[in-house]
Amino acid sequence: MDSKNAQSEQPPRAGRSEPFPSGRLTFLSPNPLPTGLPPVDHGHAVGEVNNSYLDFGAGATSVFGWQSTLGIPFFCFLLGAFFFPFVVFLGGFTFGNGWEDALWGWRVTFDFAFWIAVWGGLFGFFMLSLPRWQAYAKLKNVVPTRFNRQRREVCFVPEGQKEPIFIPWEELVAWVTEAQGVTEYGVQRQYGFGIGFYHPDTGEKYTLEFETYGQPQAISTWEAIRAYMEYEVHTLKEIQDPLELQGPDDPPWEGVHVFHNARKRLHEEYREGKRGVLYLTGWYLYHLMTFWTLPNRLVEWEVRKIKRMSRKTMPKAMVEWSESIPEDQWVAPTEELKHQSKRVLELKKSNPQTPITQIFAQVTEESGASASMTA
Structure with a gap:
């Protein structure tokens, strides 16, 4: 733009x-x-929120951002390392001479595709992570x-x-x-x-x-x-928690507590008949593909990192101006x-x-x- x-x-x-x-x-x-x-x-551009001030422009990314960064390369790795060899295995079994051709095709394809998938996944992870590290570098000098x-x-x-x-x-x-x-x-x-x-x-x-x-x-x-x-x-919870997955005493970011709250709600809805087996299975498969609670833990790490950087760069006049005044x-x-x-x-x-x-x-x-x- x-x-x-x-x-x-x-x-x-x-x-x-x-x-x-x-x-x-x-x-x-x-x-x-x-x-x-x-x-x-x-x-998620809003960072800290309290009774005196709101910070804008230094918020942590959502857990979905980390899930994408981890899950997309991992999915591509599984696709290249195991799915394609399996397709070759089925092709050899169907159009070749049975198990012998199928196993030979799977072994040859796996040996060739595995390392391509490994390096391709690592490259994808690097490319998806690069904008985040560039943003961290800018935050060192930005208030x-x-x-x-x-x-x-x-x-x-x-x-x-x-x-x-x-x-x-x-x-x-x-x-x-x-x-x-x-x-x-x-x-x-x-x-x-x-x-x-x-x-x-x-x-x-x-x-x-x-x-x-x-x-x-x-x-x-x-x-x-x-x-x-x-x-x-x-509070930050009011403007960043539209799904209401944060409890009254939970910190206002998408940490591990959000994952556990979401899973608890999912099982309650399953018992009440609001969710089916397919939805329940899909939820678990999605979070297995995105490394379970690791994205939430990375959000918690990111919150601490951003707060440390903001405190280091904040001018004294801004700190004094931010202090609460009598009502x-x-x-x-x-x-x-x-x-x-x-x-x-x-x-x-x-x-x-x-x-x-x-x-x-x-x-x-x-x-x-x-x-x-x-x-």
């Missing part, structure tokens, strides 16, 4: 949609309005963006800089992008979520963007941040935001099928007209 082309030439306003050469950019803020979508961090709901501010530390920049929450700009391009495989569509601001002293523009699976997922990620800042959600000093939302948020909810309730960005545009236009009349 070409972020240079996906920049607005007009002042940002919630609901405004602007085309760029390969797609379209739609603003969700300034003035963070409720979207009506579930507050879910699909990409996550921190949202402080008590102060209603956002703290950025741009890459390569040491001094944090503090931006009022209601002035933060957020957007979703939709882009498409033509490749040898056909037309491909990409979606992304971004936040940005202008430096209060220099006026320089800073942006942070990442890809998502689709526009609803991008908006849900923003809703997770907005809901936290507006005291609608309070009587908490900053309240502006009256304008309260009014616009209430209006958004009213319009969404009366017109549930209307796109939320269209409702945003209507509300900001009404607010602009009202401000002009007042002036």
Whole structure:
């Protein structure tokens, strides 16, 4: 996605949609309005969450990411080392001279295919792991963006800089992008979520963007941040556990406890008749192919690693700013935001099928007209 082309030439306003050469950019803020979508961090970009702040941009990967990294190369290894020789064995038995040709074909194919499968699996594991290690290398010098709901501010530390920049929450700009391009495989569509601001002293523009699976997922990620800042959600579990596989006392990441909770629920549903034998068997085969609890243990290791790196790189001013303050000093939302948020909810309730960005545009236009009349 070409972020240079996906920049607005007009002042940002919630609901405004602007085309760029390969797609379209739609603003969700300034003035963070409720979207009506579930507050879910699909990409696991959110890291630590507590009563004072939320970290964005340094979260651990999901267990599915590790399952893919381990399971896909292992499946390819089994396919090459055992399945293909077995096919040759069946072919020799069916079209050859019985067991003798079948065993000979299996032995020759196995001797040839086994090491190809071993090195191919290792190469696949390396290629799937490479982006993760590259991300770790970047995290050594990157400080996550921190949202402080008590102060209603956002703290950025741009890459390569040491001094944090503090931006009022209601002035933060957020957007979703939709882009498409033509490749040898056909037309491909990409979606992304971004936040940005202008430096209060220099006026320089800073942006942070990442890809998502689709526009609803991008908006849900923003809703997770907005809901936290507006005291609608309070824990990481609420925005990263849509399947409710974490108990009340479990840590808020997909560790080994999630595996055990999922297996316990599976057996309960099997006893109640909600799941059949095929589903039960498939669940066990899938987790055997993905190395049982190893992906969950790797997630736990990753969480500890990311936390250590974040603590080392965090500026002192950001640490002090992150400390909790007395409740009587908490900053309240502006009256304008309260009014616009209430209006958004009213319009969404009366017109549930209307796109939320269209409702945003209507509300900001009404607010602009009202401000002009007042002036």
